[in-house]
Amino acid sequence: xxxxxxxxxxxxxxxxxxxxxxxxxxxxxxxxxxxxxxxxxxxxxxxxxxxxxxxxxxxxxxxxxxxxxxxxxxxxxxxxxxxxxxxxxxxxxxxxxxxxxxxxxxxxxxxxxxxxxxxxxxxxxxxxxxxxxxxxxxxxxxxxxxxxxxxxxxxxxxxxxxxxxxxxxxxxxxxxxxxxxxxxxxxxxxxxxxxxxxxxxxxxxxxxxxxxxxxxxxxxxxxxxxxxxxxxxxxxxxxxxxxxxxxxxxxxxxxxxxxxxxxxxxx
Amino acid sequence: xxxxxxxxxxxxxxxxxxxxxxxxxxxxxxxxxxxxxxxxxxxxxxxxxxxxxxxxxxxxxxxxxxxxxxxxxxxxxxxxxxxxxxxxxxxxxxxxxxxxxxxxxxxxxxxxxxxxxxxxxxxxxxxxxxxxxxxxxxxxxxxxxxxxxxxxxxxxxxxxxxxxxxxxxxxxxxxxxxxxxxxxxxxxxxxxxxxxxxxxxxxxxxxxxxxxxxxxxxxxxxxxxxxxxxxxxxxxxxxxxxxxxxxxxxxxxxxxxxxxxxxxxxxxxxxxxxxxxxxxxxxxxxxxxxxxxxxxxxxxxxxxxxxxxxxxxxxxxxxxxxxxxxxxxxxxxxxxxxxxxxxxxxxxxxxxxxxxxxx
Ligand SMILES: Nc1ncnc2c1ncn2[C@@H]1O[C@H](COP(=O)(O)OP(=O)(O)OP(=O)(O)O)[C@@H](O)[C@H]1O
Ligand SMILES: [Mg+2]
Numbered sequence: 001x002x003x004x005x006x007x008x009x010x011x012x013x014x015x016x017x018x019x020x021x022x023x024x025x026x027x028x029x030x031x032x033x034x035x036x037x038x039x040x041x042x043x044x045x046x047x048x049x050x051x052x053x054x055x056x057x058x059x060x061x062x063x064x065x066x067x068x069x070x071x072x073x074x075x076x077x078x079x080x081x082x083x084x085x086x087x088x089x090x091x092x093x094x095x096x097x098x099x100x101x102x103x104x105x106x107x108x109x110x111x112x113x114x115x116x117x118x119x120x121x122x123x124x125x126x127x128x129x130x131x132x133x134x135x136x137x138x139x140x141x142x143x144x145x146x147x148x149x150x151x152x153x154x155x156x157x158x159x160x161x162x163x164x165x166x167x168x169x170x171x172x173x174x175x176x177x178x179x180x181x182x183x184x185x186x187x188x189x190x191x192x193x194x195x196x197x198x199x200x201x202x203x204x205x206x207x208x209x210x211x212x213x214x215x216x217x218x219x220x221x222x223x224x225x226x227x228x229x230x231x232x233x234x235x236x237x238x239x240x241x242x243x244x245x246x247x248x249x250x251x252x253x254x255x256x257x258x259x260x261x262x263x264x265x266x267x
Numbered sequence: 268x269x270x271x272x273x274x275x276x277x278x279x280x281x282x283x284x285x286x287x288x289x290x291x292x293x294x295x296x297x298x299x300x301x302x303x304x305x306x307x308x309x310x311x312x313x314x315x316x317x318x319x320x321x322x323x324x325x326x327x328x329x330x331x332x333x334x335x336x337x338x339x340x341x342x343x344x345x346x347x348x349x350x351x352x353x354x355x356x357x358x359x360x361x362x363x364x365x366x367x368x369x370x371x372x373x374x375x376x377x378x379x380x381x382x383x384x385x386x387x388x389x390x391x392x393x394x395x396x397x398x399x400x401x402x403x404x405x406x407x408x409x410x411x412x413x414x415x416x417x418x419x420x421x422x423x424x425x426x427x428x429x430x431x432x433x434x435x436x437x438x439x440x441x442x443x444x445x446x447x448x449x450x451x452x453x454x455x456x457x458x459x460x461x462x463x464x465x466x467x468x469x470x471x472x473x474x475x476x477x478x479x480x481x482x483x484x485x486x487x488x489x490x491x492x493x494x495x496x497x498x499x500x501x502x503x504x505x506x507x508x509x510x511x512x513x514x515x516x517x518x519x520x521x522x523x524x525x526x527x528x529x530x531x532x533x534x535x536x537x538x539x540x541x542x543x544x545x546x547x548x549x550x551x552x553x554x555x556x557x558x559x560x561x562x563x564x565x566x567x568x569x570x571x572x573x574x575x576x577x578x579x580x581x582x583x584x585x586x587x588x589x590x591x592x593x594x595x596x597x598x599x600x601x602x603x604x605x606x607x608x609x610x611x612x613x614x615x616x617x618x619x620x621x622x623x624x625x626x
Contacts, residue, residue, distance in 0.1 A: 094374035099363040
């Protein structure tokens with residue numbers, strides 16, 4: 001077997017172990033699905049009627065893509081917290097003494113978190129449909145939107161994996177990641193049109209990959225209504241721009257996390 | 268260096284590998300520091316294939332540190348490490364294929380059942396799905412965990428977890444097994460069962476390195492024993508050799524009144540071979556004796572002759588504490604030494620060794 005297939009096979013074994021844990025601790029899953037519902041409902045009813053986005057598009061339709069993106073990014077803290085928790089447990093010594101790929105614990109964790117994110121996207125979709133959001137494109141395009149969302153969240157979960165290994169404490173991971181997630185998900189076109197932001201924030205928002213994901217997903221669902229085409233390259237070509245970011249994040253954080261995993265001892 | 272003056276008999280095994288015996292474990296000059304604490308201070312070990320080797324030492328001696336280095340969990344600061352003929356520092360991956368580890372704390376997943384834990388370990392040793400499953404069932408049976416096999420490990424008792432952890436170490440039938448205090452926390456019955464299991468493994472040709480704080484356990488299981496303290500080897504030999512060196516059984520007497528201590532001391536001193544301790548405060552006198560029960564009879568008779576009232580009297584086997592007292596001149600204690608204080612006690616230690624060598 002090649003190194004890569006071995007790494008994937010070992011990662012799959014670890015992912016299976018993480019999924020068994022979901023079965024044993026269903027509370028965790030219930031809470032992960034509650035928060036997306038809360039986000040959709042809160043945003044739809046609190047801001048839905050008070051913010052005008054222009055271009056004749058209803059704000060409720062506009063913001064759903066933003067809520068999706070923010071939620072999957074929050075979901076990635078789960079990866080970091082899970083790893084930080086694992087690192088304090090005896091099982092890590094077992095993993096380290098086994099002839100498995102050094103990346104397996106990370107590949108397994110980020111892999112099983114794709115399922116978490118899929119579940120929360122599914123729940124959000126249902127909640128969104130209930131509050132009046134609609135997909136106005138073909139199913140194929142919509143699926144493309146969901147896949148891009150998952151791909152981006154996968155990349156972000158590697159950032160969080162690194163943070164989780166670096167700090168090795170569940171509480172610190174959660175607090176540290178909020179400090180990072182709030183700015184990047186708010187200084188973007190997630191909840192407002194980037195054109196309404198003041199100078200430097202606007203430039204940040206235009207080139208923020210969170211904006212390009214939201215833009216791509218919004219287009220995939222046909223929720224842009226009569227909003228003008230953005231003229232900045234990143235938002236005019238949101239899919240390639242997002243994929244470039246995914247590549248950059250993975251190229252940096254996969255090796256960095258694996259190195260950190262090798263370095264960190266469980267005590 | 269440390270072991271060169273611990274007595275002639277103990278050097279017998281130093282020249283290993285004579286008849287083409289291959290050492291499955293070999294370390295030389297192993298050093299590991301944690302800041303100021305020197306956990307391992309130039310440890311040399313050699314374990315021939317198919318033997319059980321005991322690493323004996325008190326809390327903080329460096330036993331776990333040694334095991335963690337040997338099992339690729341920790342990088343040493345200095346020295347060389349070889350397991351199954353492979354350089355652990357250069358080829359950790361290859362080493363992992365050939366070892367099994369049962370650490371001091373059970374390394375099992377609490378949320379997974381016993382079966383799921385073992386099956387996962389099998390898969391990660393790349394035994395394949397079918398073989399991993401069969402092996403998991405087999406080991407659950409062998410360690411009497413079949414009934415509990417399908418509930419989460421967090422519902423297991425300490426002893427059951429320990430057994431599950433050992434089972435996990437055995438999944439791939441490794442050539443070299445590392446067991447860090449395998450019987451700590453087990454009840455007497457489970458302890459004896461664990462001993463039998465380890466003996467069985469050794470008969471099957473595995474090489475086993477185990478650590479323990481109990482002389483009795485090393486005595487029972489290990490052909491070859493190294494006693495370490497503060498990261499250094501302080502004695503090495505078979506259990507018979509060690510026992511000869513530290514003296515055999517101890518007579519322990521507790522007298523009723525402290526005014527009787529000198530009288531009792533005089534009696535015990537005449538019979539004492541080697542290590543004698545007298546503690547006025549607890550009115551406890553201990554003497555290493557030859558000829559066990561007979562010596563005890565004599566002590567009792569003489570104490571009676573001189574009308575010394577005795578609260579308690581008995582014969583006991585040497586404990587790790589006795590080993591330490593006799594080898595180092597200080598009682599077993601956690602090595603929390605800073606540089607300054609350890610220098611002092613080392614002088615003390617080499618004094619004792621010289622005395623032993625003269626004897
Ligand atoms: N991660 C660490 N950081 C700092 N010091 C450590 C660390 N691990 C071990 N030590 C120190 O190294 C020394 C040896 O520890 P080790 O765990 O190897 O002892 P041990 O012989 O296994 O003891 P025990 O019988 O209590 O298990 C001790 O003084 C301990 O305090
Ligand atoms: Mg230990």
